[in-house]
Amino acid sequence: MAFKVLMPRLSDTMEEGKIIKWEKKEGDRVEKGDVLAEVETDKANLEMEAYSSGILRKIILKEGVSAPVGDLIAIIGEKDEDISDIVKEGKEKPAKEEEKKEEPKEKESEKAEAAPKPTEEEKKEEEKEEMKEKEKKEEPKKEGKKETKELVEEEKGEKEKSKKEERKRIFISPLAKKIAEEGGLDISIIEGSGPEGRIIKKDVLSTISKAKEIKPEIKEKIEEYREEPLSTIRKTIAKRLTLSKGPVPHFYVTAEIDMERAIYFRNSLKTLKKEIPVSFNDILIKASAIALEKFPQINASYRTDKIIYYNVIHIGIAVALEDGLITPVIRNVEKKTLFEIAKESKELIEKAKEKKLKPEEYTGATFTISNMGMYDVENFSAIINPPEGAILAVGSIIKRPVVIEDKIEIRNRMKVTISCDHRIVDGVVAAQFLQELKIDLEKPIGIVL
């Protein structure tokens, strides 16, 4: 059996070795443990031993030649064994090394040939070139001063540029940045009071609160218009809904709902429990909650880099006031019965009209319903109350001719439009939500079960 002699790793850092001297020649008998060769490594010259006994049949790596650790460098075997396969393996590598050595020689000889003696024409050309070079050398001297001036000015210009660019770079604390983003504020308008003009939390907060202040404007002729200061409530609505409509990409889906059964349903409820009148709005609230449970993508809120999906359903009901609008919230609609909702909504609406709502009663909604049904409005689209993901605008119940099973019937119909934040809700989901709502309202018994 032939044994491949490989370049051994004789030290931990050795990557290649060179044979300094073969201690045995081809045809010699070798015993296991005999020194085969002296190898030059990165650290020292070391002896290489044979790991197998036999005849040194072939030396592949010549003296003075390097090879990487692990390369085949010799073959030990029996006297008459066929080792041609193994030899083929080894032949390729040393041949390449010889080629490498030959190539550089060729290139050198080429260079020598490529330098012919210059002819007269060439000489003239050379002279011309020399002249040109001389001229070139003189010119830079004259221009030299200009150039340096220009260079200096350019440098100054660049410095100013970079300063301007630096001023453009806004220093802001991570927290302040987050608050500004959530509030939809453009940080370039905020002045920073921290070191190096860093914008910090209080700067962002004060910018937000300053936005509430009215700047006194130049008084013009008073008769041409009437000025009325914004009430607090109006200011808040303005600020909040600008924050919403600005950055929030709204889309709208409208559906028409057949309200016959709902009307019948409501009348039955009236007779069942006279003391707690259930309004269409209450039915809508409960139906919306059921639909939201099935489509939780709508009961959600966009944040930078994430979406908040609420596990609870708090529905805000828009209530019109004399000078504005407020949205009391019914919390945990998913856990409340229709009667509980009816009772609560009545109380909240009363409180809203008396301006007696506490902050926890008008904040925290995950979805809002704006019902303008009492105003003979066919349809409208509402603006989402930030940071909610959607708002349902409800029109009036109007008698309309409708095609049912190829016949025309007069039915009570109601149009609803849902406005959704396209960053977190897609069209199909909104449509499916409305479909579900439709089903719940057209078969309202499901709401109570």
Place this chain on the structure above:
Amino acid sequence: MKDDELKDLLYKMIYLRRFEEKAGEMYTMGKFRGFCHLYIGEEAVAVGALSTIRDDDYVLASYREHAHCLIKGSDGGRVMAELFGKEMGVSKGKGGSMHLFDIEKNFWGGHAIVAGHLPLATGMGFAIKYEGKDQVVLCFFGEGSVNQGTFHESLNLASVWKLPVIYCIENNRYGMGTAVERATSLYDICQKACAYDIPNIHIDGMDVLNVKKAFEEAVKKAREEKAPTLIEAVTYRFRGHSMADPAHYRTKEELEEQKKRDPVETFKKKLMQKKVISEKDVKDIEKEIEEKINQAVEFADKSPEPPLDSLYEDLYIE
């Protein structure tokens, strides 16, 4: 001594010799990297010493410890696998050549800081005494260790507290490339024991029976009197300090002279002379050992590398 016991000593020394040769070959063939310190030439010390102790006695050694681990009873395949850095290695591939541990066989390492393990051996002696047990601790280290602070601290504590620890200096004359005379004042090292009021024994580490006799004495003393001993076994390594060593610090003549005292060859000749074994017996032994070692290499080759998620394993106990 009975013939069987003598044969066993020879067998073990031959096994170590062939194992170490194979380890060296595997290193140069690129099967593993890092350091590899071979025990070739020193076999008599490990074999002689460990033939005097029980399975439940404790052994610690330095980084030239393949021998002590194997003779204490570790499986050759698992030791080779550890050298190759494989999962089936005795230390699960986490230790390598210098950190072999086989606690089941009471081989407690495999330590690479010169003299760093001497206090550990001393502590194990302390625990034996604390628990009222009768084991002994054998602690092997090179002559270069005797100049490290922990050598002195350990011997002092073992003496003051009377601990059952046998400190064995494997004096192979050279710490890496520095001859002991250049590094050690009083390089008749075992004399240093008197500084700690400890008995010392100076032995020819190339003669396995010599080693065995000395250790029998020391082990008895440790077990019965709970007293430490310092043994200096003068030996020689036929290879360099590690695989990378061209050994310029000693002459070829010196090496050749020392090879004449090869512990394996001399003991083999002795046994053949006394007709305890025959040429044929030796051939059979060599063949059997070659088999075993090839199997060990095969086992190591086949064993997979440790899984990546073992990186943080065995760091803390939860």
Place this chain on the structure above:
Amino acid sequence: MAIITFREAINQALKEEMQRDEKVFLMGEEVGFYHGAYKVSQGLLEEFGEKRVIDTPITEAGFTGVGIGAAMLGLRPVIEMMTFNFSILALDQIVNNAAKLRYMSGGQIKIPMVIRGPSGAAHQLAAQHSQALEAWYAHVPGLKVVIPSTPKDAKGLLKSAIRDDNPVIFMESELMYGLKGEVPEEEYTIPIGKGDIKREGKDVTIIAYSKMFHLAMQAAAELEKEGINAEIIDPMTIKPLDKDMIFESIKKTNRCVIVQEGWRFCGVASEISSLIYEEVLDYLDAPVSRVTGEEVPMPFAKNLEEAALPNKEKIIKAVKSVMYIDQ
């Protein structure tokens, strides 16, 4: 609840654990007949005898290694360093043996030992006796580092450390040995790896341990007068660190000051800062401020030593700077 000193708390922990488990022993310089260089081991020799309370020669590497060797065979040593300054002599044993033996052996060995003693500066002990080296030990995988600030924490944590099967570096403080505090009378332990919010607040998170914790409390009292409400977290264990507690606090306060006695460069505060920036960057309104010891060997002169260490004023200043309050 009993009111005892920090020293007594450690003494009680040692005593109770030695009563509970025969494998626990105390070893170190002067722990026996001298009753401890700082009298921490008072009475232990009388109760447990020389077998279990062992006076050593001055041989830190030696006796630390002995502790490790004993732990290897299943005993549970408590090795006392007279001060952690001297532990540097045993560093090779601690780092190359105690921390690594389990890992290198593929899990065959466990080292259930505690190395305890006072750490940090006292009064004018000068350069070689005033070092706070917890960062060195926290750096090494395989070790746990525990630093209690109160008697209650000291007792509960030391008991846990002794019962822990890993090598634990337990750093006390000479100046705190006389500190009194409430300690439960019944048996209790405090888990390693959990921090403690010792003062709740909303304006700034101060992370401080050992003597620095007490300075932080003083600073917080002063700041309260100015309407600044500081939350103080005592990590109690430096390694493994209770990161979640710190992150939750910063989410609340948006500001952080870390107080450490040791040298600034590569100290524990550097690591905690990095963790904060990695995990809760968006909650920070200001960079994390580190109040640390000055980067000099401890000078002897009283005024220089004071200047080289953190104090209440430096903490107050740091808090105000992260709050952007002009001073």
